Amino acid sequence: MTTLALALVLAQAVAPAAAPLPSDPIEADWRAIPDDELMVITLGTGKQVVIRLAAAYAPAHIGNVRALARARWWDGTSVYRVQENWVTQWGDESEKKPLPTGITDAPAAEFEIAAFAPAVRMARADGYSTASGITAEGWPVASDGKAAWLTHCYGMVGVARDALPSTGSGSELFTPIGQSARRLDRNYTVVGRIVEGMQYLSALPRSDAAMGMYATVAERVPIVSVRLASDLVPAERPHFQYRAADNARFAAAVRRREQAEAPTVPTGAAVCDVLPAVRRRP
Amino acid sequence: MTTLALALVLAQAVAPAAAPLPSDPIEADWRAIPDDELMVITLGTGKQVVIRLAAAYAPAHIGNVRALARARWWDGTSVYRVQENWVTQWGDESEKKPLPTGITDAPAAEFEIAAFAPAVRMARADGYSTASGITAEGWPVASDGKAAWLTHCYGMVGVARDALPSTGSGSELFTPIGQSARRLDRNYTVVGRIVEGMQYLSALPRSDAAMGMYATVAERVPIVSVRLASDLVPAERPHFQYRAADNARFAAAVRRREQAEAPTVPTGAAVCDVLPAVRRRP
Numbered sequence: 001m002t003t004l005a006l007a008l009v010l011a012q013a014v015a016p017a018a019a020p021l022p023s024d025p026i027e028a029d030w031r032a033i034p035d036d037e038l039m040v041i042t043l044g045t046g047k048q049v050v051i052r053l054a055a056a057y058a059p060a061h062i063g064n065v066r067a068l069a070r071a072r073w074w075d076g077t078s079v080y081r082v083q084e085n086w087v088t089q090w091g092d093e094s095e096k097k098p099l100p101t102g103i104t105d106a107p108a109a110e111f112e113i114a115a116f117a118p119a120v121r122m123a124r125a126d127g128y129s130t131a132s133g134i135t136a137e138g139w140p141v142a143s144d145g146k147a148a149w150l151t152h153c154y155g156m157v158g159v160a161r162d163a164l165p166s167t168g169s170g171s172e173l174f175t176p177i178g179q180s181a182r183r184l185d186r187n188y189t190v191v192g193r194i195v196e197g198m199q200y201l202s203a204l205p206r207s208d209a210a211m212g213m214y215a216t217v218a219e220r221v222p223i224v225s226v227r228l229a230s231d232l233v234p235a236e237r238p239h240f241q242y243r244a245a246d247n248a249r250f251a252a253a254v255r256r257r258e259q260a261e262a263p264t265v266p267t268g269a270a271v272c273d274v275l276p277a278v279r280r281r282p
Numbered sequence: 283m284t285t286l287a288l289a290l291v292l293a294q295a296v297a298p299a300a301a302p303l304p305s306d307p308i309e310a311d312w313r314a315i316p317d318d319e320l321m322v323i324t325l326g327t328g329k330q331v332v333i334r335l336a337a338a339y340a341p342a343h344i345g346n347v348r349a350l351a352r353a354r355w356w357d358g359t360s361v362y363r364v365q366e367n368w369v370t371q372w373g374d375e376s377e378k379k380p381l382p383t384g385i386t387d388a389p390a391a392e393f394e395i396a397a398f399a400p401a402v403r404m405a406r407a408d409g410y411s412t413a414s415g416i417t418a419e420g421w422p423v424a425s426d427g428k429a430a431w432l433t434h435c436y437g438m439v440g441v442a443r444d445a446l447p448s449t450g451s452g453s454e455l456f457t458p459i460g461q462s463a464r465r466l467d468r469n470y471t472v473v474g475r476i477v478e479g480m481q482y483l484s485a486l487p488r489s490d491a492a493m494g495m496y497a498t499v500a501e502r503v504p505i506v507s508v509r510l511a512s513d514l515v516p517a518e519r520p521h522f523q524y525r526a527a528d529n530a531r532f533a534a535a536v537r538r539r540e541q542a543e544a545p546t547v548p549t550g551a552a553v554c555d556v557l558p559a560v561r562r563r564p
Contacts (some may be wrong), residue, residue: 084481085436111547127408127540127552154367154461164545178484179436179462179554183539186547199366199488202460206481257465258409263446265393265468270409270552272461 023253030241035230044222049197060107061189064170071100078220083212085178088201110189116148119245128182132271136246140271150190152181153272157192177202180272195278239281305535312523317512326504331479342389343471346452353382360502365494367460370483392471398430401527410464414553418528422553432472434463435554439474459484462554477560521563
């Protein structure tokens with residue numbers, strides 16, 4: 001079975017062994033994501049994308065994002081940009097739709113975060129930072145020994161913006177769909193991570209037009225609605241849990257990924273390889 | 283224009299300035315890729331994918347790949363696996379199609395290469411290696427100070443295989459379609475890089491079935507033909523050029539990517555971020 005070995009290398013895809021491994025989570029490692037830190041995008045295709053908001057890190061921009069969802073501002077907008085090996089972007093393609101009253105058009109920069117405080121550190125530096133790791137709550141962070149920031153891994157959600165010093169309002173959002181986009185670190189605001197439905201943004205047809213902007217209205221994917229889970233009626237409200245990183249199990253999982261197991265030759269790992277799992281509440 | 287700034291960070295997307303930059307290639311930097319190092323996959327969708335073979339590095343596996351193409355072995359096979367944030371894989375899904383006479387089913391391992399000899403080195407180590415860079419011919423390589431290997435960047439082509447010590451015949455190939463798959467480095471054989479048409483493999487619907495294997499025949503994308511460019515009639519033969527890395531222009535381009543330009547805050551780069559451009563011969 002030629003495909004099997006590829007999976008063996010991918011620890012996340014390995015079925016749990018009969019006896020738990022030191023790197024397996026225990027039930028207490030799964031912690032609830034608050035309803036107002038989950039945002040559900042319903043696409044015209046009928047598919048849904050769920051974003052976990054990085055609420056502790058970018059309060060001004062996430063305040064905007066929540067206010068835009070509550071104002072139903074994104075309803076009727078679209079996914080309008082899909083650039084090969086770069087990003088999928090959504091919001092108001094015309095950039096002319098007025099923002100709701102009270103939305104700050106250009107919040108102060110939140111490209112960096114207050115402190116570098118990972119629960120688990122990667123063993124090695126990488127091309128973009130001298131240290132990186134995963135916070136207790138599961139966010140990927142990096143530092144150069146002075147500043148700290150969230151990293152633009154595949155599936156993270158960033159705020160598109162005009163040229164600096166613009167920081168963007170949060171109305172236009174993007175997610176990296178190829179090679180990680182870490183060269184955007186410290187230059188764009190990270191507001192979350194896609195925790196379900198990423199394939200409905202990553203597998204869209206690429207545009208050959210400039211910057212991957214869809215050239216025709218027909219190519220765009222309509223956005224039917226964007227809602228905070230906390231604003232959905234209970235019957236429609238999804239519940240998610242993240243795997244906490246503040247424990248020996250998760251640390252063992254990171255070390256296992258970095259060191260591999262014979263006969264596989266260990267080649268290390270980078271922070272974007274070890275984002276903790278997120279699941280629907282069982 | 284909220285989308286503009288995102289492009290400014292992406293040096294490759296910036297239109298050439300009126301005056302050439304020190305990082306711009308000159309005409310002599312574009313060098314021909316030999317016809318027998320190009321392989322053209324024609325999909326049932328009518329789209330084509332072009333692979334540049336890493337002919338200098340994995341002679342046994344690339345010998346197999348060429349022999350399979352010349353035997354038209356892939357004609358009538360399919361793209362049968364598309365796993366979200368992992369790989370697209372193609373060949374004979376049943377793994378029962380007999381290989382042509384003379385194909386070595388299990389060549390000796392070519393997971394590593396003979397020497398670490400980049401023309402341009404990345405400024406920093408990364409999570410997977412102590413040194414990395416781009417060879418004169420444009421291939422991404424890494425080293426731990428002892429061994430050297432080609433890296434599994436987005437769009438590189440690897441050989442799927444059974445459990446070790448299998449090395450795979452080369453009949454089943456894959457390409458990373460998400461976060462780079464560098465944890466496969468030194469454990470799988472890299473045989474090439476997709477230089478055109480990657481979007482026809484990266485934007486395919488993901489499968490929710492185990493390991494991203496398409497669960498039904500209808501989901502698979504038929505492969506009409508796979509041919510070496512050298513075996514195509516002249517009228518159908520594509521011609522490609524790679525940007526050579528053995529010059530000050532390319533070195534400047536790498537440094538520019540690593541260091542960024544004010545007001546952008548520099549965040550460095552990794553080897554998979556700086557793969558040299560490949561183009562059709564003008």
